Amino acid sequence: MIKKIKISKSEKIILIFIIILGVFTFTSLIILKNKCLFVKNYNPNDIKFDNPENIAILNAECGNVIIELYPDISPNAVKRFKKLIKLGAYNDAAFHRVIENKIIQAGDLEFGKRENLNYGKVGSGKSGLGTIKSELDKKFKYNKGSVGFTRTFELDTEDSQFFIILQKEPLFEGEYTPVGKVLYGLEILKTIKFVPKFHIVPRPDFINSFKMLN
Amino acid sequence: MILFRAILFIFIFITPLKADSIYNLIKIPNLEVYKIDTKNGLRYLYATKPFRLGINVTMNINCYNSDKKILDEKYKVIKKNLDRYSLNFLKKINLKYIVLCENLSIAEINTAGIPNNKTRTLILDIKFNENHFERAIHHELFHIINDNYKELFLENLWKNLNKKNFAYSKCSTCNDNWNLELLNNKSGFFTEYAKSTASEDMAEVFSHLIFYKNKVHSNDPIIEKKILIIKKNVLKIDNTFEF
Numbered sequence: 001m002i003k004k005i006k007i008s009k010s011e012k013i014i015l016i017f018i019i020i021l022g023v024f025t026f027t028s029l030i031i032l033k034n035k036c037l038f039v040k041n042y043n044p045n046d047i048k049f050d051n052p053e054n055i056a057i058l059n060a061e062c063g064n065v066i067i068e069l070y071p072d073i074s075p076n077a078v079k080r081f082k083k084l085i086k087l088g089a090y091n092d093a094a095f096h097r098v099i100e101n102k103i104i105q106a107g108d109l110e111f112g113k114r115e116n117l118n119y120g121k122v123g124s125g126k127s128g129l130g131t132i133k134s135e136l137d138k139k140f141k142y143n144k145g146s147v148g149f150t151r152t153f154e155l156d157t158e159d160s161q162f163f164i165i166l167q168k169e170p171l172f173e174g175e176y177t178p179v180g181k182v183l184y185g186l187e188i189l190k191t192i193k194f195v196p197k198f199h200i201v202p203r204p205d206f207i208n209s210f211k212m213l214n
Numbered sequence: 215m216i217l218f219r220a221i222l223f224i225f226i227f228i229t230p231l232k233a234d235s236i237y238n239l240i241k242i243p244n245l246e247v248y249k250i251d252t253k254n255g256l257r258y259l260y261a262t263k264p265f266r267l268g269i270n271v272t273m274n275i276n277c278y279n280s281d282k283k284i285l286d287e288k289y290k291v292i293k294k295n296l297d298r299y300s301l302n303f304l305k306k307i308n309l310k311y312i313v314l315c316e317n318l319s320i321a322e323i324n325t326a327g328i329p330n331n332k333t334r335t336l337i338l339d340i341k342f343n344e345n346h347f348e349r350a351i352h353h354e355l356f357h358i359i360n361d362n363y364k365e366l367f368l369e370n371l372w373k374n375l376n377k378k379n380f381a382y383s384k385c386s387t388c389n390d391n392w393n394l395e396l397l398n399n400k401s402g403f404f405t406e407y408a409k410s411t412a413s414e415d416m417a418e419v420f421s422h423l424i425f426y427k428n429k430v431h432s433n434d435p436i437i438e439k440k441i442l443i444i445k446k447n448v449l450k451i452d453n454t455f456e457f
Binding site: 153154169170171172174175 | 235236239241247250251255257310332333
């Protein structure tokens with residue numbers, strides 16, 4: 001006759017611990033790995049805008065970033081930005097330079113597209129439309145969510161690359177041509193891939209689409 | 215080839231990230247903002263640690279951080295002098311950033327300042343010779359003007375203003391005599407240092423004009439001509455400029 005062995009108290013504790021550990025592991029793998037899970041996605045059609053003709057929607061992995069463009073501040077830069085958006089030029093462009101909680105840069109149409117990402121040259125590419133003049137005369141406060149055109153070391157070299165800042169940057173004022181400001185979706189930008197201490201993001205996130213509202 | 219690519223790839227990705235905004239703008243490390251909301255748009259930055267910079271690959275420019283007390287004192291002096299230049303004028307001459315540090319040297323030779331018109335920056339040694347410190351600020355600022363308007367300040371024409379038997383040194387540091395004291399010998403130069411190069415001579419004329427305002431009197435016909443040329447050319451850049 002086989003005698004039934006009763007589970008001891010310590011064995012019960014170990015069993016419970018293993019089950020809890022399993023649940024945690026499962027949660028981490030399934031839930032926490034999904035960086036978009038707790039990020040609110042804004043539907044532009046549910047929002048009423050004062051200037052709908054100047055609203056641009058950048059769609060990233062976790063949802064929409066809604067940007068208001070400021071043609072009164074930088075008419076030429078906004079004209080260029082709208083043109084590229086309407087051409088669909090920014091679709092599949094990499095967020096190639098991302099510094100945590102500081103800045104997100106994208107829009108290299110030559111070396112930063114999904115199909116031909118060139119790590120050696122990304123950030124130096126051109127749109128083919130030529131450069132435009134810096135527009136720095138009107139006052140513009142670079143606060144969290146401000147969007148501007150990048151340029152080379154010299155002024156008047158703005159082309160297609162743009163940045164969005166995730167913190168106040170007073171030094172940018174009078175230095176970089178402003179384009180607009182993020183109205184909704186800053187939290188989506190915070191989910192964009194960055195790698196600490198890396199200059200260029202390896203295997204970066206991409207812009208899914210960039211469209212004008214109207 | 216594969217090894218080369220692998221090394222290149224690693225190099226690209228391990229390039230140290232210089233995330234700070236100041237570095238991205240003017241490519242000088244270890245700086246922080248001292249004051250940026252000034253009336254004439256100048257942005258004053260200071261060194262928090264020593265820094266080295268390079269001209270063509272060689273890192274031959276050195277400068278060191280200062281005590282807060284010295285920095286505060288010298289900032290007031292520098293600002294007072296640079297406040298003479300309007301926002302409009304500074305835009306025209308391409309000057310925006312003033313870097314404050316001490317014991318500034320280039321190739322181990324101490325200097326009052328290093329201008330860089332491409333980065334719109336003037337690095338100033340706040341511990342430069344006390345007797346000539348304020349005037350030296352204007353001297354260095356002139357180099358920014360000169361670098362931006364080479365076509366106005368033609369060195370060959372300037373050289374012809376001097377006595378026939380005079381020749382400048384080959385460079386500003388090729389001469390051992392860097393005396394900045396005012397000369398009174400009708401030699402055609404404000405200081406011994408002015409004899410080093412044409413551009414240093416121009417900078418000496420400009421700095422004397424600005425610092426001493428209308429108190430600059432000279433019975434020296436060569437200096438009088440030089441003053442007229444500097445005034446005329448600066449007014450071509452900005453006709454509202456007041457000497």
